[in-house]
Amino acid sequence: MKVLIADDDPQLVRALRITLAAHGYDVVAAADGAAAITLAAQAHPDIVLLDLGMPHLDGVQVIEALRGWTTAPIIVVSGRTGSADKVEALDAGADDYVTKPFQIDELLARLRALGRRSVPGAAEPVVSWGDVTIDLAARDVTRGGERVHLTPTEWRMIEYLARHPGVLVTRQTLLKEIWASEQVSDSGYLRLYMSQLRKKLEVDPSRPVHLLTESGMGYRLVIDPAQHPPRE
Template sequence: MTRALVVDDEPQILRALRINLSARGYDVRTAADGRSALQVAAEHHPEVVVLDLGLPDLHGVEVIEGLRGWTRVPILVLSGRADSADKVDALDAGADDYVTKPFSMDELLARLRAMVRRSGAPDDATVVTLGPSTVDLAAHAVHRTDPGEEPRDVRLTPTEWGVLEVLLRAPGRLVSQRQLLAEVWGPGYRDETNYLRIYLARLRRKLEADPARPRHLLTEPGMGYRFEP
């Protein structure tokens, strides 16, 4: 039984999530504010966390930072705001994904299932497949085999490798633009989002079967990028 912690100050949402998750076999604990959430997490060690950003005592980002001080538990953020700034801050702090209120219960449950599956997978895999391409992260080598053709080597620049590796090391997770820029180019480049558009386009041309309709290197408009295995 998967241990889940749900944190929200709206009683109706807290109740709905507790009922729906319990009905699907989750062992659910709840908290209505940030400090209680951190205490419950420390006592019960959840395997997944659903966290509202708009809490009465602490901002959700502070709760994420508190959790990330000692655990890598998957965190799904709930945001009631249409703008992306809070969600980007949450992702930069260590959240794994987000859902905007009002949300579809089916979507939320699907995202939770995916997060739980990924959390049980080894994070040291060095060979990753993207459609026709096979990426060996340890050897820094890429091979591509298109239908009817012989396998061929694909050359990536150091920067392309940097972008690709950050995404491949977080399968299924949304990586914010700021995080990707900071990790590849450095903290002084957090606003240079045009760099990302250029390099993702190059990677798709080199790795995806159909760069115009990518299946693996995906864009979340205004938010960031995601590698879908």
């Protein structure tokens, strides 16, 4: 599996290159944002490790540029610890956020988790209700025949629910699946993204019948509302 490291700290890049290579990863590196985009286009990495504070183009700009053509998982590795920085990076399309300094074992675990997610499966199902269709293989959502634009985080949320239709998915499970970490505990993120999904996929977002909240527990995707009447 090929990993692109985009960071202007040569010591950190050197340490990561040695460690990741020892664990079987093929590593390429870029020292600034513009070089990261160019190298990503040339090398087609499976996963990107990205610092936010780089010269020429900052990390968020790099994320936005990469998301224009690749779905490769992006892990932000940054010294910025503010929630605003994390939210901005995740909304731009990052899959995970690790703050410096970090434990290498934790970073390796997140790489493994995202690596498994990025491997395409065999036959992927299509989930649909009304005029909404979720194509898990194509990673595509349509409504009324028109493509629905979802952010990467919105896609991961609806994808997990679509893979478990009718099942109560706890908030902690979604937080772990979306951000590949058991340390993320702010379920306010989930409420925000669920609200956005309802606006895009429900007939009446204020009275959802497919994307349901189970109070105090989690969320459930209902294909046939007759089987699970809404409780909200």
